[in-house]
Amino acid sequence: MQQRFLDPSVLASISNLELVAKTVVDGFVAGLHRSPDFGFSQEFAEYRMYSQGDDLRHVDWNVFARTERCYLKRYRGETNTLVTVLLDASNSMAYTSHTVTKLNYARFIASSLLYLANHQRDATGVVVFDDEVRNIVRPSSRQGQLARLTHAIEHAEPGKRTDFQKPFVLCQELLKRRGIIIVISDFWADPALVVKTMQPLRYHGNELVLVHILDPQELRPELREPRILLDMETDDSLEVSPEYVATDYRQKIDAHVEALRSEARGSGIDYFLARTDRPLDECLREYLMVRQGRM
Amino acid sequence: MGFLAPWFLAGLAAIGLPLWVHLLRRHKSEPLPFSSLMFFEKRTQSSIKHRRLQHLLLLAARLAMIILLALAFASPYIMKKVTAGGGEAALRIIAIDDSFSMRAGNRMERAKAEARALLNNWRPAQQGQVIALSRQVRLLTQPTNSAEELRAAIDSLTPGDGRSSYGEFARALRATAESLKKPIEVHLISDMQKSSRPPSFADLRLDANTTLTIHDVGSATPNWTVESVNAPRRFSDPKRVRIFATAAAFAAPAATKQITVACNGKTVATKSVNIPANGRASAEFLGVEAPHGLNRCEARIDGADALPQDDAHLFSLERSDPRRILFVHEGRSQRDLLYYRSAIESSSESNFAIEPVAADAASNAGLDKFAFVVLSDVAQLSASLEENLRKYVRNGGSLLIALGPSAAARSTVPVLGLKINSSAYASRAGERFQLLGAGDDTHAALRNTNRWENVKFYQTIRVDAPEARIVARLADQSPVLLEQRSGEGRVLVFTSTFDNIANDFPLHPSFIPFVEQTARYLSGYEDTTAGYTVASTFELRREGAQAEAVEVLGPDGARALTLQEAARAKTLTLDNPGYYEVRRGSGRNELVAVNIDRRESDLEPLPKESVELWQGRRPDADVQSAAAGRPFEEQKPENLWWWFVLALAVVALAESVLASRYLGMRT
Numbered sequence: 001m002q003q004r005f006l007d008p009s010v011l012a013s014i015s016n017l018e019l020v021a022k023t024v025v026d027g028f029v030a031g032l033h034r035s036p037d038f039g040f041s042q043e044f045a046e047y048r049m050y051s052q053g054d055d056l057r058h059v060d061w062n063v064f065a066r067t068e069r070c071y072l073k074r075y076r077g078e079t080n081t082l083v084t085v086l087l088d089a090s091n092s093m094a095y096t097s098h099t100v101t102k103l104n105y106a107r108f109i110a111s112s113l114l115y116l117a118n119h120q121r122d123a124t125g126v127v128v129f130d131d132e133v134r135n136i137v138r139p140s141s142r143q144g145q146l147a148r149l150t151h152a153i154e155h156a157e158p159g160k161r162t163d164f165q166k167p168f169v170l171c172q173e174l175l176k177r178r179g180i181i182i183v184i185s186d187f188w189a190d191p192a193l194v195v196k197t198m199q200p201l202r203y204h205g206n207e208l209v210l211v212h213i214l215d216p217q218e219l220r221p222e223l224r225e226p227r228i229l230l231d232m233e234t235d236d237s238l239e240v241s242p243e244y245v246a247t248d249y250r251q252k253i254d255a256h257v258e259a260l261r262s263e264a265r266g267s268g269i270d271y272f273l274a275r276t277d278r279p280l281d282e283c284l285r286e287y288l289m290v291r292q293g294r295m
Numbered sequence: 296m297g298f299l300a301p302w303f304l305a306g307l308a309a310i311g312l313p314l315w316v317h318l319l320r321r322h323k324s325e326p327l328p329f330s331s332l333m334f335f336e337k338r339t340q341s342s343i344k345h346r347r348l349q350h351l352l353l354l355a356a357r358l359a360m361i362i363l364l365a366l367a368f369a370s371p372y373i374m375k376k377v378t379a380g381g382g383e384a385a386l387r388i389i390a391i392d393d394s395f396s397m398r399a400g401n402r403m404e405r406a407k408a409e410a411r412a413l414l415n416n417w418r419p420a421q422q423g424q425v426i427a428l429s430r431q432v433r434l435l436t437q438p439t440n441s442a443e444e445l446r447a448a449i450d451s452l453t454p455g456d457g458r459s460s461y462g463e464f465a466r467a468l469r470a471t472a473e474s475l476k477k478p479i480e481v482h483l484i485s486d487m488q489k490s491s492r493p494p495s496f497a498d499l500r501l502d503a504n505t506t507l508t509i510h511d512v513g514s515a516t517p518n519w520t521v522e523s524v525n526a527p528r529r530f531s532d533p534k535r536v537r538i539f540a541t542a543a544a545f546a547a548p549a550a551t552k553q554i555t556v557a558c559n560g561k562t563v564a565t566k567s568v569n570i571p572a573n574g575r576a577s578a579e580f581l582g583v584e585a586p587h588g589l590n591r592c593e594a595r596i597d598g599a600d601a602l603p604q605d606d607a608h609l610f611s612l613e614r615s616d617p618r619r620i621l622f623v624h625e626g627r628s629q630r631d632l633l634y635y636r637s638a639i640e641s642s643s644e645s646n647f648a649i650e651p652v653a654a655d656a657a658s659n660a661g662l663d664k665f666a667f668v669v670l671s672d673v674a675q676l677s678a679s680l681e682e683n684l685r686k687y688v689r690n691g692g693s694l695l696i697a698l699g700p701s702a703a704a705r706s707t708v709p710v711l712g713l714k715i716n717s718s719a720y721a722s723r724a725g726e727r728f729q730l731l732g733a734g735d736d737t738h739a740a741l742r743n744t745n746r747w748e749n750v751k752f753y754q755t756i757r758v759d760a761p762e763a764r765i766v767a768r769l770a771d772q773s774p775v776l777l778e779q780r781s782g783e784g785r786v787l788v789f790t791s792t793f794d795n796i797a798n799d800f801p802l803h804p805s806f807i808p809f810v811e812q813t814a815r816y817l818s819g820y821e822d823t824t825a826g827y828t829v830a831s832t833f834e835l836r837r838e839g840a841q842a843e844a845v846e847v848l849g850p851d852g853a854r855a856l857t858l859q860e861a862a863r864a865k866t867l868t869l870d871n872p873g874y875y876e877v878r879r880g881s882g883r884n885e886l887v888a889v890n891i892d893r894r895e896s897d898l899e900p901l902p903k904e905s906v907e908l909w910q911g912r913r914p915d916a917d918v919q920s921a922a923a924g925r926p927f928e929e930q931k932p933e934n935l936w937w938w939f940v941l942a943l944a945v946v947a948l949a950e951s952v953l954a955s956r957y958l959g960m961r962t
Contacts, residue, residue, distance in 0.1 A: 095330035102330070188331040218330055229335060230326040237326055238335050252334040 047071045082139045082179025083117040083124045085110045086171065087156055088213075090130040091233045092188055094158035097217035098277060105276040106184045106213050107153050112284060113182060114153075118146045123179070125149070128156040131163035133170050139179065161233035162188060164197040171201065178205040186213050188233075191260035195267050208269040211287070212260060216277045219253055221245045296373050299934065303368035306361070313357035317350065350957045356950035360943060367939035372932040385478040385506075386438055387423045388471075389413055389445065392485035393452055394429040394459035395829075395895040396513070399486070399601040403454045405512040406484045410449045413482055417442040425449055428485065429457035430830040432467040456829045456872050458892040459485065461909075462493030465501060472502035479505045486513025487901045490894040499909050503931060507910050513900050517547035519598045520896040521554065521608035522575065523826065526592070529613045529646045538580040540594040540608070544570045545897040547600070554578045558585045558592040558612065587614045589886040591874050605896045609874065610826075611886035617648035618666035618818060623673055625701055626653035630794035631671045634801035638810035647814055654680075662687040666818035672699030672792050676709050684710045689782030693817035698756040699792035708758060711779055711786055716757040719773060728753050732770040739816035740766055740776060740787065744805040754797040756790045763788070787813060828892040832866045833875070848876040850889070 050059060050070035060073040087110050093103035114124045118141075125139030126149050137145075137152045162185065175181070181201055187194055187210070194210075202208050223242040230237045240249075257273060264271035274283045298304065329335075389410050397403045410425070417423070425435040425448040435448040464483070472479050479502070485491075487509065493499065501507055525539040540554050549572045555565045563585070566578040585592070590612040598606040620639070624632055636649045652660060658677045662668060668684065670676075676684075688694055694710060702708075703718040721729045728751035734741045741747075752769055763779040766787075777788050791797045800806050827833065835845045844862055849855040850873020856864060869875060875887040 092330035095328070186330060188333050215330070221329075228326040229329040229332060231332040232328050232330055234332070236332055238332050240335050244336070248336070249334055256334065 044073070044075060046074050048074060081122050082175065082177050083114065083122050084139055084171075084175060084179060084181050085114060085124075085126045085153075086167065086181060086183045086185075087126060087128045087153060088130065088162055088183075088185030089128050089134060089156040089159050090162040090186075090188075091158045091160060092162065092186055093213070095215055095218070095232060096276070097215050100276050102186055102213045102215055102276055103156070103158055105274065105280075106211075107156065108280050109211060109213075109274060109283065109287075110153050110182075110184055111150055112280065113287075114149050115146060118149075126152050127167065127171060127174075128152060129167035130159035131161055131166065133167045134159060136174070138174065139177075162186075164189060164194055168197045168201065172204065175201070175204075175206065180207045180209065182209045182211060184211040184213060186218075187260055191256065191263045194260065195263040195269065198269060199267055202268060208264075209287070210260070210264050210269055210271045212257065212271065212273045214257075214273065214275055216275055219257075219275065220250065296371055296935075297932070299370035299372055299932070301369055303370075304365055306365035306368060309365070310358050310361050313354055313361070316357075317354045350953070353950065353953045353957055356946055356953055359946045360950060363939050363943040363946060367936045367943060371935045371939065373935065375931055375933040385480045386475060387413070387421060387480045387482070388426060388468075389423065389449070390426045390428050390432075390464065390481060390483045390485075391449065391452055392429070392459050392483075393427045393455045393457075394488075394491070395454065395456050395604070395891050396459070396486055396488055396602070396898055397454040398604055399513075399516055399518070399898055402486050402512050403452070406510075407449055407452065409484045409510045409512060410482075411446060414442045414446055414449075426467075427452060428464050428483070429455050429459055430463075431457075432464055456870075456891055458828075458830070458895050459488065459491040460493070461491050462498040465493075465499045468505055468507075469500075469502050472505050477504065481505060481507045482510060483507060484510040484512060486898065487511045487906060488513065488895070488897065489899045489901050490897045492901060492905070496905075496908070501911075509906055509910055511900065511906065513898065515546045515900060516601045516898045518545045518600045518602050518605070518896055518898050519543070519547055519550070519552060519570065519596055520545070520602075520605045520893060521594045521596050522893050522896075524594045524608050524610045526610050526612060527646070528611065529615055531615060531617045531646050533584050533614070534582045536581070536583045536612070538583060538594070539577055540580070541575055541577045542568055542570050542596050543575045543893070543896070544573055546573065546899050548572045549574075553597045555595045555597075556580050556583065556592065557595065558583065558590045560591075563592075583612065585612055585614050589613050589876070589884060591886065591888075602896060602898070605891050605893070609872070609888035609890055611874065611888045613886065615646065617646050619648050619650050619664065620814065621657070621660060621662065621665040621668045622649050622651045622671060623654050623657050623668065623676075624651065624671040625673060626655070628794060630796070631697070631792055634795060634806070635669065635671070635793045635810060638801070638807045639814060641807055642811040647818070662692060665692075667693040667695065667814070670694065670696045670709060672697050672701045672794070673709060674701035674704050681709055685781070688784035688786060691783040693784055693819075694786040695789065695813060695817060696786065697789045697792050698758070699794070699797050700754070703756055708788060711760075711781065711788070713763070713779070713788070714759040716759055719755050719757050719771075721753050724771070726771075727751075729755070729769040729771055729773075731775065732768045732772060734767040735765070738764075738766045738778070739812045740809060742812055743808045744812075747800065747803070747805050747809070750798060750800045750803050750805065752791055752798040752800075754791065758788065758790055760788070785817065787817065827869050827887055827889045829869060829872055829889060830892075831889075832868050833877075833887060834866055835864055835877070843879060846878040848878075850874055 047060070047063070048071065050072055054072055058072045058074070060071050063069070063071045063073075087106055089103060093106060094101050096102065110126065114126065117124045121141055123139040123141040124145060126135075126137045127133060128135040135152050135156065137148050164185075171181070183198065198208055198210075223240065223245045226239060226241045228237050228239045261271045261273075272286055274286075391406050391410055393403070397406065414423075419440060422438045422440055423436075423442070423445050424438045425445050427433045427435055435451070436444055439445065468479065468481060481501075520543055521540055522543040523541045525541075527536060530536045538556060540556065542552060542554055544550065547570075549570065551567055551569050553565055553567055556563045563583050564580045566580065568576040568578045570576045583592075591609070592612050593607045593609045595607040600606075622632055622635065632649070632651050636651075639647050639649055647666065650665070654673045654676060658680045660680070660683075662683055668687070670684075684694065688710060696702075696708060696710070698708065698715070700718065703715065705715055707714055721727060730752070731747045731750060734746050736742065736746070747767070752775065755769065755773060755775060757773055758777070760774065760777050760779065763774075763777040765774045765777050767774070767776040769775050773790070775790050777790075779786050779788070791800070793801060795801045800809075835847075836843070845856070845864075846861055847855040847867055850871050854861075855867060855875065860867075867875075869887070869889045872889050872891050875889060877885040877887060879885075
């Protein structure tokens with residue numbers, strides 16, 4: 001029953017993006033998103049044997065009284081991280097071969113992730129870009145932030161061509177604190193260049209996640225006859241044959257996806273591919289598995 | 296294999312259309328938006344590869360459709376050997392001409408002998424039929440295997456009085472071939488008169504399955520006849536009767552012949568005429584003494600030829616007191632009466648007497664005894680007279696109204712009530728006079744009047760008559776003579792006068808035939824045709840006329856109509872030559888003379904070439920074997936267009952299936 005509602009084409013019919021995010025996230029397992037640090041919260045984590053140099057303030061004296069051994073009581077820490085979504089709103093994101101455009105699918109993912117983070121009182125922000133930064137909502141955990149975020153995402157319209165260079169330089173200046181940066185794009189660029197552009201952010205201590213949005217027709221296009229294809233970003237046109245599409249193109253797009261994945265992994269950047277014909281919750285689940293509970 | 300309409304093969308040029316659709320049009324596809332061409336490479340497709348024939352089956356089906364369509368229209372045929380003329384399946388029709396011309400000499404006996412000869416060597420399986428050919432084709436037997444039945448039908452034949460028509464015969468054969476759908480072997484036994492041939496030889500065409508063999512039993516035989524008689528049907532003064540008889544010679548040398556006119560069996564006059572070879576000559580007889588009533592007359596030529604039955608030409612003469620015409624006029628001037636009376640009396644064939652009366656004295660006139668009434672430029676009519684005139688017209692009476700200066704004072708035309716608009720003077724319109732512009736020459740009033748040539752109209756009355764039949768108009772398009780029906784009667788309105796003042800019509804020669812013919816037309820004498828031939832129809836009662844019993848006695852003195860027909864029949868077919876006596880309920884009797892169609896008197900046969908052409912050109916051997924009733928083989932074209940249409944339907948079905956399969960799933 002849940003799956004039916006998470007069908008992208010069904011979600012596309014919901015005009016309120018916040019409601020979309022809530023629909024997606026509320027059906028999800030809560031608690032996977034946990035801080036790996038221990039701290040001073042009231043939530044018990046574990047006991048550990050005392051070792052020399054440990055702070056005596058953490059010794060559980062009740063246990064010592066019963067067992068005459070020193071144990072340290074440890075609590076789960078509560079962190080407030082920054083979650084920033086960089087949303088690609090270039091013209092190529094308007095492509096679709098069915099009912100949901102790539103941009104719409106990216107909107108769903110972005111709003112769902114931000115809803116999830118906001119739910120955990122993390123500071124959340126969004127940057128909409130194509131070859132320029134089109135809109136920025138600075139990370140914050142203030143009340144009403146979610147509404148600002150969804151408004152910004154909702155009004156992201158397909159613009160011009162993609163250029164990662166300029167927006168990421170700006171992001172470096174904006175994001176002084178460490179946090180998680182989720183880049184949602186179709187990444188029609190050289191994988192090495194993409195990763196190279198993002199590396200400074202990574203070096204700054206941020207965790208980067210690349211969400212690669214692709215339409216099924218972009219992965220496995222089908223042509224029955226020679227057609228003239230028109231580039232949605234550059235307006236270039238090219239006549240292609242069905243044979244090329246069925247063989248060479250598939251190899252190239254597969255190689256591109258694989259190159260982006262390996263380049264990202266090599267630089268400590270998480271990557272996962274989101275096909276626009278897949279249910280949204282399935283996609284989120286994969287994302288969280290990629291994150292391995294680190295978020 | 297050949298084509299009956301090879302010019303339709305030009306349609307094969309249309310195969311370029313599917314080729315264009317499949318080869319060239321595909322090249323012009325709409326650009327398909329794609330997110331990025333990053334991984335596409337420009338690959339120049341070779342033109343052959345580009346124009347590769349996709350959907351080869353669909354293309355083949357479309358090409359086949361066009362080719363089949365063009366071939367079907369071109370009517371392909373193959374020559375096929377068929378057995379004709381006596382084959383087992385062929386129906387043998389023996390057609391014997393029994394028209395009037397077969398009375399000449401021993402033609403009918405020869406025809407019967409020919410027919411009987413065809414019945415010799417009759418195979419048991421052979422089907423035959425005997426038909427008679429005169430004014431219409433009559434089936435004497437149904438198709439039968441019995442030679443005896445056919446022989447009896449042949450023996451019963453006698454020459455008739457009708458006229459043969461080969462066009463009608465060919466039409467009947469075409470209809471028979473169409474209904475039977477099997478070969479027909481026709482033997483026509485006739486004197487092959489040239490006059491029986493239709494005007495167009497195309498009317499003689501026969502079905503492809505019909506073979507015709509002609510047995511000619513005639514020959515060019517000299518014959519003289521009285522071709523026509525021109526005599527008045529009614530007269531009152533015997534001294535003024537003038538009869539023209541025209542004698543004709545067919546295939547005959549020049550000769551001097553006697554023409555005798557007889558009435559009621561009593562010879563009235565005899566004249567000698569010199570008839571040139573193959574020519575005509577006329578004799579005029581003046582003053583025929585005949586008693587009152589209906590007289591059976593004839594003009595007879597001393598023919599002494601092979602066809603004595605056509606020597607006499609029958610006609611009827613009715614002697615009666617003149618019929619009276621009531622001439623209502625103003626009384627001040629007698630000019631109109633003078634001219635009208637002169638015209639009536641100067642006509643040799645008129646049988647009318649004028650009874651003039653002033654308009655103010657005509658109130659109590661009994662109208663029923665008059666043939667018709669003339670209202671000549673009458674200003675005032677008493678209400679009772681006008682009402683009587685209306686009743687008189689509604690019950691079948693006729694009226695001639697002349698409108699002049701006096702009538703212009705009225706607002707409406709008397710009796711009819713048509714609005715009088717104005718009195719038009721030619722001089723005021725810048726013209727000295729008006730001439731006749733357009734006229735309906737089929738109307739009795741304008742027949743033989745030379746369209747009122749040079750008649751000058753100075754004054755006319757403009758009448759508003761939307762429902763009237765306009766018989767004649769002046770050059771300015773205003774009506775000068777119009778006719779309107781009222782009830783069973785008819786009213787003629789002449790928008791000028793007869794007094795030689797408003798026009799000069801009475802001074803022209805055309806005035807006399809105009810007055811005479813309008814008088815005959817209005818009195819009802821005009822309707823009867825002078826000459827009737829056998830098989831023509833006689834009108835017993837007019838359309839819409841009141842039902843009255845009509846009794847007809849035929850030439851043999853017997854009643855020609857049953858009681859039911861006498862009460863209801865509109866027409867009577869005159870089957871036999873002689874006198875038909877028509878007795879009507881109103882007391883008006885008529886004597887109708889019916890003659891043989893004079894084209895039957897011309898015994899000149901068809902040229903040999905025409906006979907051969909009608910039979911169809913084929914080797915003499917075949918003709919001989921056909922004449923002997925033996926089967927023979929001949930090549931006949933068999934049209935294959937139907938098979939091509941069938942194949943076209945199948946291919947069209949396949950094309951629609953393939954098209955929906957290929958194009959319906961197109962992404």
